[in-house]
Amino acid sequence: MLHRFGILISASRIITSNPFQFNSAHAKLPSTTMTRLNATKSGARTALDEMSPDGSFKRVDAAWRNKISKEPGSMFPPEKNRYHLYVAYACPWAHRTLMTRAIKGLEDVISVTVVMPVWQKTKPDDPNDSHNGWIFADKTSGKVLKNSAGLGGPFPSSYPQNAEDPFYNAKSIREIYEMAGDKDGKYTVPILFDKWSQTIVSNESSEIIQMLNS
Numbered sequence: 001m002l003h004r005f006g007i008l009i010s011a012s013r014i015i016t017s018n019p020f021q022f023n024s025a026h027a028k029l030p031s032t033t034m035t036r037l038n039a040t041k042s043g044a045r046t047a048l049d050e051m052s053p054d055g056s057f058k059r060v061d062a063a064w065r066n067k068i069s070k071e072p073g074s075m076f077p078p079e080k081n082r083y084h085l086y087v088a089y090a091c092p093w094a095h096r097t098l099m100t101r102a103i104k105g106l107e108d109v110i111s112v113t114v115v116m117p118v119w120q121k122t123k124p125d126d127p128n129d130s131h132n133g134w135i136f137a138d139k140t141s142g143k144v145l146k147n148s149a150g151l152g153g154p155f156p157s158s159y160p161q162n163a164e165d166p167f168y169n170a171k172s173i174r175e176i177y178e179m180a181g182d183k184d185g186k187y188t189v190p191i192l193f194d195k196w197s198q199t200i201v202s203n204e205s206s207e208i209i210q211m212l213n214s
Contacts, residue, residue, distance in 0.1 A: 064182075064200045068192075068211045076194060076201050080109045083201065085208075086173060086191040088134055089161075090117040093205040094190040100209040110212075113163050115173060115189065118155050119148040122174040122187070133187045134173040137162040167195060176200075 068076045068083070076083075085101065087094035101110055115134040123129035132148035137158035144154040170176050174187040180199045192201040192208045202208050 064180075064191075064203045065207065066201045067207070068201060068214075075197070079196075081111070082194060082196050083110050084167070084193045084195055085110055085112045086115065086176060086189055086193060087112060088115045088117060088189045091189050093188075097190045097192075097205055097208045097212070100212045104212050106212060111166075113166060114161055116145075116155075116157075116159070116162050118145055118153070120145060120172075121148070122172040131174065131187075134189055136165045136171060136173075138171075139164060168198075 066076060068074075068078050070078060085097055087098055089095070098112070101107060101112070113136070115136055118135075119132040120135045121129075122131050122133045122135070139158045141157045143157045145157060146153045146155065165171075165176075168176070168179060170179070172187070173189060173191070176191060176193065177183075177185055177187045177200070182200070188203055190205050190208060191203050192211070193199070194201050202211070
């Protein structure tokens, strides 16, 4: 039995075959609407908005709940090098997707970008936008960072295992969500992203690990 960072998988239930072996021909995306649950609050928000006055955490369901599937007509068929994980080492829910990816031997099938472990303003040039969230490394700025409360650190603008966004030059995870049309959600990791259609498959870690283990 494996039990690390919230992942609980019986060894007898881990499928060792690679679900992404085949490479189906690209077809036009079906016209079906992708599943994204309605946001519970208008405007950018964070997990801190899910804290009750007594300090308890009342987690809101993830908004993006699509599936990678071999079913005919699936919007997201399993294909090598099509999907990408955005994760943070500071997020335990992201940890379990990385663990499942490693257990399944999918390191050369699904690429990964690790964001910085400290929140920063996601719209630093907008004084009316106070949202803080995950950002990508900046390997050229040389800025010294503190956390979103102005405390901690100082943190460098890049760590060896943190990376700039390799595809879209996004500066924050929020920009990845906005590129997918989500402008009022909770901009969390992990994200399972479809590089081909440039949209989010899922941001629910429990369902991502089920897909990787299918």
